[in-house]
Amino acid sequence: MAARIGLIGGIVAIGVALSVSLTHSAQQNGVSITFLANEGVLLSAGGKHVLIDGLFLKYKRGYAVPADSTLAALQRARPPFDSVDVVLVTHRHGDHFHPAPVAAHLRANPRATLVTSQQVIDSLRRYAPARALTSERLVSRTMRPGTRRREIVSGVAVELLGLPHGGHPQVEHLGYIVELGGRRVLHVGDTEISEETFAPFRLDTSRIDVALLPYWAVTGRNERRVIERWIRPRQVVAFHIGARDAVKGEREVRAAMPAAVTLVRSLETRQW
Numbered sequence: 001m002a003a004r005i006g007l008i009g010g011i012v013a014i015g016v017a018l019s020v021s022l023t024h025s026a027q028q029n030g031v032s033i034t035f036l037a038n039e040g041v042l043l044s045a046g047g048k049h050v051l052i053d054g055l056f057l058k059y060k061r062g063y064a065v066p067a068d069s070t071l072a073a074l075q076r077a078r079p080p081f082d083s084v085d086v087v088l089v090t091h092r093h094g095d096h097f098h099p100a101p102v103a104a105h106l107r108a109n110p111r112a113t114l115v116t117s118q119q120v121i122d123s124l125r126r127y128a129p130a131r132a133l134t135s136e137r138l139v140s141r142t143m144r145p146g147t148r149r150r151e152i153v154s155g156v157a158v159e160l161l162g163l164p165h166g167g168h169p170q171v172e173h174l175g176y177i178v179e180l181g182g183r184r185v186l187h188v189g190d191t192e193i194s195e196e197t198f199a200p201f202r203l204d205t206s207r208i209d210v211a212l213l214p215y216w217a218v219t220g221r222n223e224r225r226v227i228e229r230w231i232r233p234r235q236v237v238a239f240h241i242g243a244r245d246a247v248k249g250e251r252e253v254r255a256a257m258p259a260a261v262t263l264v265r266s267l268e269t270r271q272w
């Protein structure tokens with residue numbers, strides 16, 4: 001009997017070890033990033049999904065917008081946007097956020113939690129269809145410039161960074177470091193890429209695997225110096241290129257930083 005229990009115990013132990021190592025490898029296997037438009041991305045790894053700046057509508061002339069079918073899938077929480085756990089919005093500008101698709105997505109997808117500034121939440125609250133959303137799903141985290149805070153949201157580790165919006169001091173603005181698939185992905189929104197903004201965070205010593213940056217941060221000489229000195233990411237990804245400037249923008253990024261990847265085609269997916 002003892003031998004049999006020992007055998008069963010052994011099998012159970014092997015099973016536990018196997019499932020632990022499978023879970024571990026799923027967590028460490030890298031992150032996939034699907035581009036939408038402007039600075040909108042879906043991050044996925046190990047069954048967890050984080051949407052950043054991905055719920056907006058057509059903004060001013062020249063700004064990119066996903067195809068109608070993609071907008072519909074985002075708003076109705078249909079694949080590949082059917083299991084988003086966390087929705088992050090850097091700030092309230094219309095090329096990053098609109099209350100209608102945010103309210104629609106949150107209503108269609110009860111598992112999603114929004115973490116953003118109070119200004120974004122206020123804007124959402126003024127929009128009638130959002131009134132039914134419970135306050136636990138709308139997490140207000142306005143961050144003073146230079147401050148940071150790490151928390152676990154729906155099982156995903158997210159670090160919130162107080163990064164000011166370039167040229168718009170009255171706009172509450174957040175950056176994020178999302179930890180997924182063993183990777184740390186930085187999204188800086190429309191922040192000012194300056195030493196003053198980034199020096200307090202010492203991201204150069206906190207291992208950024210992928211930095212998602214507006215393309216003007218990569219093409220500008222001073223901004224590039226800030227990236228290399230104060231962020232030091234393993235991979236630079238440039239986005240937020242205007243609807244009609246894709247070819248030119250991609251060329252400029254390649255000339256300025258040959259190792260950078262440019263995201264311009266909606267729904268293209270990369271793995272890191």
Ligand SMILES: [Zn+2]
Nearest residue numbers: 091093165190
């Ligand atoms: Zn903006």
